[in-house]
Amino acid sequence: MQTKSILKAIFTLVILSTFLLQACGGQPATPEPTQPPAPAATQPPAEPQQPSQPASTEPPAPSGVERKGVLRVATQPLVQVDPATISSDPEVFAANHIYDYLVDVTPQNTIAPRLAKSWTVSEDGLVYTFQLEEGVTFHDGTPFTAKDVVWTFDRLRNPDSGYPTADLYANIESIEASGDLEVTFKLKQSNPFFLFDLSDNHALILKENTADPTQFNGTGPFKVVEYSPEDRLILQANEAYFVEGQPKLEGVEILFFADQTAMVDALRGGQVDLVMALSTDLYSSLKNESGITLLDAPTNQFDVVRLRSDRAPGNDPRVMQALKLGLDRQAIYQLVMAGFGRIGRDSPIGPMYAAYYSEETPLPIRDVEAAKKLLAEAGYPNGLKIDLHTPDTGDRPELAVVLKNQWADIGVDVNVMVEPESVYYGDNGWLEVDLGITGWGSRPYPQFYLDVMLKCNAKWNESHFCDEEFDQLATTAGTTLDEAERVAAYKAIQKLLIERGPIIVPYFYTQLAAIRSTFQGFVLKSFAGRSDLRPVSFVE
């Protein structure tokens, strides 16, 4: 009897441990975020602390800049710290303050100098020459030169690296250090958005021949004092920073939280000073809180409802027209966005793109009878039954429920299928389904969406859309050096997409954040991670 029960226990253990192992997904066990013990004890051997000079040995800034205040930011924990592989808001946010970009994108979506103080572009748009800032040093004391820029971008564009930037920079013919502080980029084809590409989230300048890019050796406004994964990242002002009078803060502490509600509670309780990427609910709950300033920034981030246009029922454009006529866009905006953000116009070219954005073509207004008639003409006189696939993140399940309700009126019976993102995007299922909702992130310029989402042979052409006129317009917009021609092409594209496009863009999101009012000068960016703390100052 006893052996029997022992055998049973072992059997149970084996089965349980199998499942536990699967659940862990092979990830290393991570420590719980706790109060910081002695820094030396928390440093895992795999990631030793950057051997930067201790603050005490460094003389105070000779410029006489008075830095004061430590800003505490609550974010999700960092997973990646190598600039080439970072992607999330907090990862980019940390990197943006430890390293510098060659050029920066302003909150108004224009290009600003950073490590490159000026640049010239050749007539044909193929050669970019950058003059770099003088007297810049890395945190380890070595001087910054053109070679560091060359090394950084060669690393990022290496097709064998597997870095997400390899595709982005495939158009670069060569990069040369044409002087100590001068870099020349030669392109294969002209690219009017090349400066935006150079300010890609990953394009942070590292020291030439950096052996371990996770060691935080940047030129940026803050130095890493302590990094304890899953717990906190402590930054201290870089006294030798090349921008006069910046940073204005003494330090920045990035504290890691797993849960946004906890972040907001910490903000309320005075343990942190800045929370970004807030949900509308948490944002609204802070409205009457004294001493806290609420911030919002329009973004180009949107959800797209797309119908496959290469097979039934979507291969008849009248079906999509009927679906569009069935929408009450104002109600969707009110219900799903709770009045935040902007109503979309069925094209990825959003209001943030200023001159490129157009409201010339009117959107179809809800007309149930006309929609039913179109469906009947398309061969569905008794309506249509269709599955709507959506990831379970963000506001997408809610959008699906509202769509189901509105389309029921025009005789379209929608079966909502809410799936985890791993299922929706896994095995490229999202490229297969007929009707789906996909979230697209914010990009600094609209050409990206056209090239990867809507062109005939686009990599992520989820709607399998193929339209000759559209392709021509998109190619023109993406290559011409004549700004007026590009604006005209984008306008034509927006008209075309409203009239016969395979996508519905119901809304654009807003980026929301809250900061303690004692900090001034913080400007929230569309991509929260690129928000800049350099000009932020502490006021008593």
Added chain:
Amino acid sequence: MSFEADVRRPGGSVDGQPPSTPTQPTIQIAGWTRVGIFVRALCSKPASALGFVIFVLFLVLAIFGPFIAPYGVNEQIASEAGQPPSARHWFGTDNLGRDVFSRIVLGAREILSLAGFGTVIAVFFGTTLGLAVGYIGGWFDEILMRIFDGLLAMPLLLLALLLLGTLGPSKNSVLLVIIIVYTPIVSRVVRSVVLSVRQRGFIEAARLRGESLPYILFREILPSVLPALAVEAALRFSYAIFLVASLGFLGVGVQPPSPDWGLMVREARNNVNQMPWAMYYPAAAIAVIVIGVNLLADGIKRVLLETK
């Protein structure tokens, strides 16, 4: 255990004499009177009475829900989204402008039918298998029980998640999960009772009479199992409600816009600061019905013990 053996003797089940006292009913009494007596015995304790009332209340909601609910299940009133409880919307509205009270009322049918059907089918399979393995024994018993041990070794919710991960989320998958998860449990309970009964004289007698296997299983052994089975079924039912709600909350169960209470909690969670009522009422509904059915199950157990 002796009375079941006496009353269920073939040919012996005639309502001969009336019950001597209401508290000591015997099984010979005709159907409806029996139910009445049972209910009266059940309601003699306040806790059981409460459980019974809660259950009946939700049953009424499930059956007559569409006549009670003031709004449609997916009726979205954009201009009234996120309103607190009021005379117009008793439990307020959610962020999509849906009446929370109506959705809870209409969700009762969903959750009771899903948990109810699942439990009934699981009890049917569990009883059949339990009777068979308990009576036949041997290798059949060993193999099946080890398989069930393996299934039971896993936490129920984990097993349910694994199954749903393979089947894909839908109403039918949830039903199937309830059946797969609860059949082993029910069959083990039944089997343990069968093991204690099968050596009894009346079984031996039936075998010697040359009765068929199904006859012995269902006419001779089953009556002995019924009291334990009734309690087990009631408990399973309450856990099934919990399971359906949990799966809905985890987003792998019933799909939106179904008014599943667990799903409602999940959907309202994102806006809990602005409209807490949209989350608290469905959560309370789950709690109330699970507690109610548990009290009811306790009551059934008590009455059955008392009658013995």
